[in-house]
Amino acid sequence: MLPTISRRAFVASAAALPFLRIAKARARTPGILTFGLSSYPPSIQPWANTGTAAGTVKLMIHRGLLSYDTKGALRPELAETWARDGSTAWLFKLRNAVFHNGEAVTSADVKWTLEQVAAEKSTAYFRSEMQGVDRIETPDERTVRVVMKQPTATLSQWLASYHLPIISRKSDATQPIGAGPFVLKAQERGVALEVDASPKYYRPGLPKLKGIRAIAYADENLRVAALQAGDVDLIEYVPWQSMEAISNDPKLRLDATDGPFMYLLFNGTKAPFNDARVRKAVAHAIKREDIVKAAFFSRGSPLTHLPIVDSSEFFNPELKEGWKYDLTLAKKLLAEAGYPDGFRCSFLSTAQYGMHKDSAEVVQQNLAAIGIKAELNLPDWATRVTLGNRGQYDLAMGGTAADNNDPDGLANLIDGSLSPSYVRSFGVRVPKIEDLLKAGRAEFDPAKRKTIYKEMESLAIAEAPVVSLAWRSQGYAMQSDVTGFKNLPGALTFNSGLTLEETAVG
Amino acid sequence: MLYYVVRRVGVAVGLVWFVATFVFLAIHLVPGDPAELLLSQGGVAPDPAAVADLREKLGLNQPLLQQYAAYLTALIRGDLGTSLLDDHPVASEIALRLPRTLELIGAAALLAVAVGLPAGTFAALRAGTASDRALSTLAGIALSIPVFVVGTVAILVFAQKLRWVPAGGYVQFGRDPLHHLLVLAMPACTIAVGLAAIIFRMTRSSVLEVLGRDHVRAARARGIAPAQIIMHHVVRNALIPVVTVLGLHLGSLLGGTVLVEYVFNWPGLSGYLVRAVELRDYPEVTGIVLVISILFVLLNLLVDLLYAVLDPRVRHA
Numbered sequence: 001m002l003p004t005i006s007r008r009a010f011v012a013s014a015a016a017l018p019f020l021r022i023a024k025a026r027a028r029t030p031g032i033l034t035f036g037l038s039s040y041p042p043s044i045q046p047w048a049n050t051g052t053a054a055g056t057v058k059l060m061i062h063r064g065l066l067s068y069d070t071k072g073a074l075r076p077e078l079a080e081t082w083a084r085d086g087s088t089a090w091l092f093k094l095r096n097a098v099f100h101n102g103e104a105v106t107s108a109d110v111k112w113t114l115e116q117v118a119a120e121k122s123t124a125y126f127r128s129e130m131q132g133v134d135r136i137e138t139p140d141e142r143t144v145r146v147v148m149k150q151p152t153a154t155l156s157q158w159l160a161s162y163h164l165p166i167i168s169r170k171s172d173a174t175q176p177i178g179a180g181p182f183v184l185k186a187q188e189r190g191v192a193l194e195v196d197a198s199p200k201y202y203r204p205g206l207p208k209l210k211g212i213r214a215i216a217y218a219d220e221n222l223r224v225a226a227l228q229a230g231d232v233d234l235i236e237y238v239p240w241q242s243m244e245a246i247s248n249d250p251k252l253r254l255d256a257t258d259g260p261f262m263y264l265l266f267n268g269t270k271a272p273f274n275d276a277r278v279r280k281a282v283a284h285a286i287k288r289e290d291i292v293k294a295a296f297f298s299r300g301s302p303l304t305h306l307p308i309v310d311s312s313e314f315f316n317p318e319l320k321e322g323w324k325y326d327l328t329l330a331k332k333l334l335a336e337a338g339y340p341d342g343f344r345c346s347f348l349s350t351a352q353y354g355m356h357k358d359s360a361e362v363v364q365q366n367l368a369a370i371g372i373k374a375e376l377n378l379p380d381w382a383t384r385v386t387l388g389n390r391g392q393y394d395l396a397m398g399g400t401a402a403d404n405n406d407p408d409g410l411a412n413l414i415d416g417s418l419s420p421s422y423v424r425s426f427g428v429r430v431p432k433i434e435d436l437l438k439a440g441r442a443e444f445d446p447a448k449r450k451t452i453y454k455e456m457e458s459l460a461i462a463e464a465p466v467v468s469l470a471w472r473s474q475g476y477a478m479q480s481d482v483t484g485f486k487n488l489p490g491a492l493t494f495n496s497g498l499t500l501e502e503t504a505v506g
Numbered sequence: 507m508l509y510y511v512v513r514r515v516g517v518a519v520g521l522v523w524f525v526a527t528f529v530f531l532a533i534h535l536v537p538g539d540p541a542e543l544l545l546s547q548g549g550v551a552p553d554p555a556a557v558a559d560l561r562e563k564l565g566l567n568q569p570l571l572q573q574y575a576a577y578l579t580a581l582i583r584g585d586l587g588t589s590l591l592d593d594h595p596v597a598s599e600i601a602l603r604l605p606r607t608l609e610l611i612g613a614a615a616l617l618a619v620a621v622g623l624p625a626g627t628f629a630a631l632r633a634g635t636a637s638d639r640a641l642s643t644l645a646g647i648a649l650s651i652p653v654f655v656v657g658t659v660a661i662l663v664f665a666q667k668l669r670w671v672p673a674g675g676y677v678q679f680g681r682d683p684l685h686h687l688l689v690l691a692m693p694a695c696t697i698a699v700g701l702a703a704i705i706f707r708m709t710r711s712s713v714l715e716v717l718g719r720d721h722v723r724a725a726r727a728r729g730i731a732p733a734q735i736i737m738h739h740v741v742r743n744a745l746i747p748v749v750t751v752l753g754l755h756l757g758s759l760l761g762g763t764v765l766v767e768y769v770f771n772w773p774g775l776s777g778y779l780v781r782a783v784e785l786r787d788y789p790e791v792t793g794i795v796l797v798i799s800i801l802f803v804l805l806n807l808l809v810d811l812l813y814a815v816l817d818p819r820v821r822h823a
Contacts, residue, residue, distance in 0.1 A: 042592065042785065049546075125553070127555065189594060191773045215675060218781075219769060219771065222770070222771055385538065385539070385546060
């Protein structure tokens, strides 16, 4: 005879299920941090830039020669010390560190890594920068001498990037062996990644965690819900609309910084935006507070100069209002350029990301006040990238973060001599800016660099190759018992994964 | 009969070829360059030489016709290609994700039938009464609330406030069966809400229609017990249109659970497709759409052949 169950017993046991769950759902595995990523990394190829979620994972398993401390200053990693050596060379002394396979990190591995990055067919983010390397000398196992073709003040910043980790030269192409605090244990494609603490990590006592389970939550609201429900310990990319609720929740903590920013791009190959006066008129016509309010729920701040953070030594207080809201000036500039009644133009943004769309709508309204009728084009992101690269727009919305807090990072946005890209204005060239960027890169004296970049900023404000709009707040949120994790300042926010080695839960 | 079968199979193969070609052209003609996108994640400018090299490596610089020929040849061999992003085989990813979506749809269908069928029959038997009106109103509301609203409210109530279940996610059955079923419950219930309402309405009207038929009246006249009349003479006959409608809806759910998968972070096929389109991962897009269409075509073929078995007139048409 089959065992029977009464209807009442069935209903009762079904109703009890959720309560059985409670204990289990909230039970953490001691020492394991659950990290809610903003997306599943498209690839974790060590030297390619495949997004910030991939960057966070790379910072768990890899380390470069240098990195940043929590204040944003350069700190030693695999290189114990580093110094300039002559006008074009840099000398790095390696520390006693081992890769995950137990073999020592040697100067040969560093040389091999930098050569792979610069190689033909390389898809590395720093490929063109590393092609500026003349030769790499390895006098002994622990010494690397990098000789550049030209004096390069920014080499140390590049080598601190999470796109330049040192990989064992004995790795095969699909299994890069790194020397970071964690070892990749398992990948469930599209769902989650797991890493274990590396017992061989070179900082004694670190990492504090036993491991990390990184789960992709593509939907920002679900990511927040998972944090509030206690499913995850830490999330990245906190949506602006949730920041207030999180900071008011005693069980949670928000760590946010102004790092990435929104800006406008122009097509300089045709009228009307080939005229600097028109670009500058646009710069003065925008009420940036409205963008901060509408797109970022007041979690950001207006930006009326080049995106150099206030805390940077290169910040120029006298230029900070360079593009301030001034309707009279905007109208005057337009009239001088021959457009007293404004004009029609196309305005490219994307509907895929709310911040791009909302910011564009505010700009559109503001421009209408000076007679510029901007017609919005809101395709998906992939199309927006292609149209941007081809210059198929008059005016476009951009959003990005610099690689680091050095003003040379701005070259990506305003150096018109670089190849066409959707992150730069199309065909807007200011030769003097290009010269100053070059000069700044080759100058080692801090005071002289400051002068160079100040001149560059005032020139940029006058010529408006791009127009800054607003800083946006970039936040991490965590359970209040998560310690040691820190959001790095300014443009370095996406390097915050560095602090996972210091992080502990419970 | 053989001629009929051969013709239907021929049409099915033709349809699959048409879909394969159409999807291939559509995704290739839409602007957006996978190499550029892969190297410019996070809004940065990639090195143009690196993009050119990646395009070459991925075979994207060949003429479209040549790419199409390579794609069709591979397809005939049953090879769906590999992802442009990380070289992962598309077929194995679909094999991983399709069962998850089928599981979700299956669980939702079970729940929906379990609720919709008895409720529909009950409402039809009490047609015109207050309870019928109440149930119909409820079904109307259930039908008109979008799934993302149901899903979001469910997360808010059951995960964030009551903390009965995790706020979405996925755990393999083998890893933790109980956890697996718990994370399945919310998305399945969310899909089931709308589906149950459809089944309720269909059952109600169908049962009402059958109730008025002569054979039911005859059965009553013969003095058969009412319960038996309802079970054997009414519901059984009323089921045919319900099953047809259910089948159709399940078919469309195959590619249409994207919102639910997104809201609950369920790593199924629909979410995979949307992500593939966003990143312009051509082999993934064509592979997924092709598999979904083949399932559709097979379903239709099965129905066509079943008709022929059931109704001899179809064979000679």
